[in-house]
Each structure stands twice: as structure tokens, then as C-alpha cells.
Amino acid sequence: MIKKVLVSATINGESTEFLCEPQQSLLEVLRDVLNLTGAKEGCNDGNCGACSVLLDGRLVNSCLVLAAEIEGRTVTTVEGLASWEGLHPLQQSFIEQDALQCGYCTPGMLIAAKALLDRNPDPTDEEIRTWLAGNLCRCTGYDKIVRAVRAAARQMKD
Numbered sequence: 488m489i490k491k492v493l494v495s496a497t498i499n500g501e502s503t504e505f506l507c508e509p510q511q512s513l514l515e516v517l518r519d520v521l522n523l524t525g526a527k528e529g530c531n532d533g534n535c536g537a538c539s540v541l542l543d544g545r546l547v548n549s550c551l552v553l554a555a556e557i558e559g560r561t562v563t564t565v566e567g568l569a570s571w572e573g574l575h576p577l578q579q580s581f582i583e584q585d586a587l588q589c590g591y592c593t594p595g596m597l598i599a600a601k602a603l604l605d606r607n608p609d610p611t612d613e614e615i616r617t618w619l620a621g622n623l624c625r626c627t628g629y630d631k632i633v634r635a636v637r638a639a640a641r642q643m644k645d
Contacts, residue, residue, distance in 0.1 A: 496557045498523070499567030507554040514538045516554040517564060525565035525594040529623070536622030539595035540564050546602035548621075565594035568601065577601055577639040586635035588626035595622045600636045608644055612637065 491506040498521065507516050514531075517523045517540070526549050529537035533548040540549045541563040568575035577600050580586070587593045596619060603610055603618040610618070615636045616629065624632070 492555045494555055494558050496559065497561040499562070499564060505554075509553070509555055511554045512550050513540070513542075513552040513554045513557060513562070514549040517549060517562075523564050523566050527591055527594060529591070534621075534623070535592075536595040536599060537592055539598040539622065541598060541602060544602075544605065546599055563598070563601075565597050568597060575601070576642045577604070577636070580635040580639035580642065581632075584631050584635035584638055586627075586631040592622060592624040592626075596624070596632055600639070603636070604640055604643060609640060610636070 489508050492509055493504060493506055495502070495504045497503065503521065505516060505520050507520065514526055514528060517526050518528070526540055527537035528550065529535035531550045533551045536548065538549040539546060541547070542552065542557065543560050568578055573579070575597075577597050581593065581597065599619050599622050600615075603615065607614060612633050615633045619629065619632065619636075
């Protein structure tokens with residue numbers, strides 16, 4: 488019998504406690520224990536970006552982080568972007584710019600874009616493309632996604 492670990496962390500701005508097995512990934516806990524299903528399991532080896540979250544403000548693939556490692560830390564998932572007042576400017580811009588199709592990659596793209604804009608509020612198209620290179624989308628070209636990030640950056644600056 489595997490002994491479970493009690494983990495306390497701040498997830499999407501709320502203090503959270505959960506039990507997990509020592510080998511469980513953060514992605515598994517987010518989806519299966521905490522019912523935060525925005526992060527998706529694509530490759531489960533850190534290559535697709537579908538499971539991207541912010542860990543203490545840093546972009547990480549949640550499939551590569553053990554849930555027990557987030558003790559005392561802060562996690563932001565795509566569910567934490569919007570507020571009661573409305574969608575985050577990135578979310579609104581993705582809708583307005585038609586930057587999604589099936590939506591599977593969208594949560595990871597949004598989180599990666601937020602990480603970029605938190606560090607660089609006025610990125611060039613090349614910087615946006617470079618930053619999003621770890622997020623794969625099989626349904627659409629990246630042009631609309633880049634336009635959406637650029638538009639959100641302008642809106643957030645104003």
C-alpha cells in the first residue's frame with residue numbers, strides 16, 4: 488500500500504490541500520483530484536505544452552512536475568485566468584481573433600502567452616512565436632494565435 492502525501496498549495500489564488508501518491512504528476516492531481524480539467528494530457532512527456540501551468544509564475548509542463556513538489560507553492564491554471572468580472576484579455580482576444588479550433592491546445596497556449604506577457608508586455612511577433620514554440624497545435628496555423636497574443640498585449644498596455 489502506497490502512503491499518500493498531504494500537500495498544501497495555492498491554486499488559482501485559493502489555499503488548497505489535497506492527498507496524492509508520491510509518484511502522481513501535478514497534471515494527474517489537477518485533473519483527477521481537483522477537477523481542474525483545463526490542462527490537457529497530450530504527450531505526457533513534456534513535448535506538446537497542452538498541460539502548461541504557471542508554477543510560482545514560471546511556465547512548466549504539469550505532466551513533468553510531481554504534485555508533491557508543489558508544497559507551499561503557487562499554481563495558476565487556465566481556470567485561474569478569468570475573474571468574476573470577465574475573461575482575461577488573452578482569452579477574449581483568442582475568441583475575437585479566431586485563434587482556436589478544437590480547443591485542445593488552447594489552455595496551454597493561453598498559459599504560455601500569459602507567462603510571456605508577464606515578462607515582456609510588448610513582444611514582437613518573433614518573440615511570441617519563440618515563446619509559444621513549446622505548444623503544439625495540430626488544427627490551425629499559428630498566425631491567428633500570434634495575432635491574438637499581440638492584440639491582448641496592446642489591450643493590456645492600454
